[in-house]
Amino acid sequence: MEIEKSLYDNLQEFFGFDAFKGDQEAIITNILNKKDTFVIMPTGGGKSICYQLPALMSAGTAIVISPLIALMKNQVDQLRAFGGRDSIAHFLNSSLTKGEITRVKADVTSGQTKLLYVAPESLTKEDNIAFLQSISVSFVAVDEAHCISEWGHDFRPEYRKIRTILNEIGDNIPIIALTATATPKVQSDIRKNLQMTDATLFKSSFNRSNLYYEVRPKKNVVKEIVKFIRNNVGKTGIIYCLSRKKVEEIAEVLNINGIKALPYHAGLDAKTRAETQDKFLMEDVQVIVATIAFGMGIDKPDVRYVIHHDIPKSMEGYYQETGRAGRDGGEGHCLSFYSKKDVDKLIKFMKDKPVSEREIGTQILKEVIDYSESSVCRRKQILHYFGEKFDETGCNSMCDNCRSTKTHFEAEEDLVKVLNFIKEEGDKFDDQHIINVFIGQNNQPVSAYKHDEHALFGYGKDKGVNYWNSLIRQAELSDFVKKDIDHYGLLVLTEEGRKYLSNPYALKFILNKEMEAGDEEDGDEAGQASGALDTELLKMLKDLRKKIAKQKSLPPFVIFQDPSLDEMCTHYPVSIEELKQIHGVGAGKALKFGAPFVQLIKQYVEDNNIERAQDLVVKSTANKSALKVSIIQNIDRKIALDDIAGSKGISYEDLLKEVESIVYSGTKINIGYFVDEMIDQDRQDEVFDYFRSAEEDSIKTALKELGEEDYTYEDIQLMRIKFISELGN
Template sequence: MEIEKSLFDNLQDFFGFDNFKGDQEAIITNVLNRKDTFVIMPTGGGKSICYQLPALMSEGTAIVISPLIALMKNQVDQLRAFGGRDSIAHFLNSSLTKNEILRVKQDVTEGKTKLLYVAPESLAKEDNLAFLKSITVSFVAVDEAHCISEWGHDFRPEYRKIRQVINEVGDNIPIIALTATATPKVQSDIRKNLQMTDAQLFKSSFNRTNLYYEVRPKQDVIKEIVRFIKSNAGKAGIVYCLSRKKVEEIAEVLTINGIKALPYHAGLDAKTRAETQDKFLMEDCEVIVATIAFGMGIDKPDVRYVIHHDIPKSMEGYYQETGRAGRDGGDGFCLAFYSEKDVEKLTKFMKDKPVSEKEIGTQILKEVIDYSESAVCRRKQILHYFGEKFDETGCNSMCDNCRSAKTYFDAEASLLQVLGFIKEQGDKFDDQHIINVMIGQNNQPISSYKHDSHPLYGSGKELGVNYWNSLIRQAELSDFIKKDIDHYGLLQLTEGGKKYINNPYPIKYIINRPMEKASSDGSEDTLGQSSTLDAELLKMLKDLRKKIAKQKSLPPFVIFQDPSLEEMCTHYPVSTEELKKIQGVGSGKAMKFGAPFVELIKKYVEDNDIDRPQDLIIKSTANKSALKVSIIQNIDRKISLEDIASSKGISYEDMLKEVESIVNSGTKLNIGYFVDEMIDPDRQDEVYDYFKSAENDSIDGALNELGEEDYSFEDIQLMRIKFISELGN
């Protein structure tokens, strides 16, 4: 009872809390009893108190191994604030000067320091090792323990050496390992590597009921992000990107759109990163745009949304990053953008890695793809990944899939075919192989196992890949099959699957929605709503465009293209300056054609008493402008477009898009010199005449009319640019 009393006294005296959360009390008691302890507790569950409190109550100093300097600083600052003296907690890492290191070691030796935070890289240094051997170590806490496993989302080779160092420091030093994310495979790796197979496991539920999960197709992603943040003004959020370049670009876009945003990535110096983090914590900055270098252990309870500009590399990374929203129990909106191009990029990153690492990376990425493309409850999928069963009715429509209309199919017959195939053939095949059998897709593995002559080969071809993907994914979620993660994700029958074969029953599954066709206009956002198109105004603008086109003997698309008119119907520009900010309208077009359009919109806004969402007119970044200026200058010097593309490090296709965007915004470009190089005069005249009388500017329409054997897509695009530049600008 003495421990229990002093536990509560210390909790109240030091941290000011009246009660423990979840398993905290049992965990702390286990550590105080000098027993190895393994804690799996989601972000926001109160992991740090599980080692901080027993450290304060134990003789000697607890060594806390932590992967990030920012995380250490954050926790040491908090402990000093609670304890009222700087010497109570220190960190030992590469950011300290020699004098600072001497001060730290002196405080530890004099028994003033109860917690010493050490980076894994610093732990093995000879002078640090010698110092640790000379002091009394109460226990070792390994924070972010998933870093030990290659199957974890943030593998660090230095973490593999921790056990070896602890053995050198002293005998029978107890360990507490803590992580916010660990699949059964990662748990097993941690236990084995730290040699703590007998450690008591404390595992909390991974369900964060206050978080709303949504995945959207990646279309106009920067605009969507700006709109989302604008509609949640005053709320703190994080935007994650995979590359530093994208972090800088998005931070700049947000800033020029009046949002207090700052970039954060490993390429910035330590001082800048620390200042950025402090500004976010102190609410001087509303949004952090970051690579995954940001956020581990950042204790900001009121982050209201986490946006993934790029789909993350792993489900663990996704869970960890989304877990930074709503740590105070309030609203948390988790929005991720998904595209197949991102998946291709991530796959390319793995191209040059060793075979085993590539294999692991591919399987981990596949889980993210399945999650993104599936129409099943997102919460159910996340929790299944971490080995937790969940009934989707408990989601309470806190994910986009549970809010959307679903298409069900009778799965019994197909499910029995798949389960029967696995039973008959053994656990030797992954989902892709089984899908190839069902749709009759022949390849080397199919023919080598003679599955092209199997009765099921091609039997489900008309149902399509999406159907079989949906079925296998949900058979796994229903615990009929499981992936053998140690062996390339081969599918195995579970006890549940064997029972189903013997006693089948009708079962309905949900068909996946193809991501590029899935739509979310933001009308279901719990934190804000996006704007919608004004159909009546659009009709009026199209009529005006038609009238002006007739007067000037030009096709309507030369005046303004449809996307420009549509954006006018969302943002209602009532001055030439505002009109210039609309997509595809630059100074040239605004001056030449803008006046009657602005006049019409102004009158329409007054007549219909419309409250204009001016703040949602999204300005583009300066670095894009710099590229455009450079392209214009090079064209003036008559440099080949292919050469300009090469010098800018972009493809010829992207170059044409940039040139087209410049011309569509009203700038006149003389690209005749380059067109003459690429297309002979007769063919130029033919395309020119076609566009003069065309209803729209569709390249596919032009190819249909003029013949695909005579022209390439780029030929028509080039001629369309020349046509609009000469006639419209």
């Protein structure tokens, strides 16, 4: 009872709390009793108190091994505020000067410091090992312990050395390992590597009932993000992107659209990163756009949304990052954008890695793909990944899949066939191999095992890949099969699966939605128009365009292209400034042709009492403006277009797209010098004559009319650019 009394007294004295959350009390008691302790607790569950409080109550100094300098600084500042003196907690890492290191060591040696935070890299230095051998260590806390495992989302080789160094520092030092995300495989790795097989395990539920999970296809992603943030005014959020370049671009777009945002990534200096974190904590900025480097050390309880602009690399990463929303138990919206192109990019990144690393990375990524493409309750899938059973009725429609209408199918007959195949052929095949057999896709592994001769080869061809993916995914979620992580995700029949084979019963599974193909970027001509077009206005705008085209003896597409008119019918621009924001218009065209269009739209809006959805008008960033200016300057100097492409590190095709976008926005450029080199005068005249009388500017149609044997796609594209520039601008 004495421990219990002092525990509560200390909790109140140091942290101002009257009660413990979840397993905190049992964990702290376990540490005070000098026992090894393994804590798996979701973000926001109160992990840090589990080692901070026993450290403050124990003789000697607790060493806290932590991977992030930002996290150390944050926690040390908090402890100093609670404890009332600076010497109570220190950190030892590469950011300190020699003088600061001397002061830290003096405070520790004199017994004033109860917690010493150390980076794993600093732990390996000989002078630090010697120093730690000379002091009284109460226990060691290994924070973010999943970093030990190659199967964790943030593997760090230095974490593998922790046990060896602890053996050097002293005998029988108690360890507490803590993580917010750990699959059964990662848990096993942590125990083995830290040699704490007898540690008491405290595992909290991974369910964050206040978080709403949603995955959308990646279409017009920037517009979707701006719209989402404008609909959540006054709330703070984090947007995660995979590349630093994309982080900078998105932050710029948000600021242009009146949303206070700052970028955060490892390429920024430490001072800028620290200032950015402080501004976010103090709510001077509404949104942080970041690579995954952001957020691990940020204790901001009221982040209201987390957006993934790109597909996360792993479910652990996704869980950890989404877990930064709603830590106070309030609203937390987790929105992810998914596209096949993102997946292809990540697979491409893995190509140069060693085979074992590539195999692991591919399996980890496959879990994210299955999660994104599945129509099953998202919460159920997340918790299943972390080894926790969950009945989807408990989701309470807190994910998009539980809210949407589902298509069910009778699974019994086909499920029995799949389970039998696994049973008879042995646990040697992953889901992809089994699907290939069932749809009759013959490849090297299928023929190597003579499965092209199997009775079930091609049995389910008419049902398609999506159907079999849905069936196998839900067989796994229902525990009929499990993935053997140690052996490249091979499917193994479980006891539950054997029981089902002995006594099958009718059951329904959910058919996955076919994910629409998402655009990788905004800004392509395709995909700019919204589905909610005002068809009456569109007809009026096309009539006006035709009239102006006739007056000026130009084809209608030279005035404005169809996607631009479509966008006008969605956003109703009523000033030249607003018209400039319409895709494919730009300042030049807005000034040259815009006045009658704006006048017509303004009158139409008034006559029909239309409430303009201005939250949908997204100003585009100038992120490509430097490239465009440079291209225009090079064209002025008459440098060959293929040479310009080479100097900018982009393909010739991409350069033509950039030049096209410059011209379609109303800027006049002269590429005649290059066209003359590529296409003889007679053919130039023929293409010009064609476009003068054409109803549309389609290159494919032009090729059919002019003859594919005489022209290439790029020839027509070049001539179209010249035509628009000379006649339209």
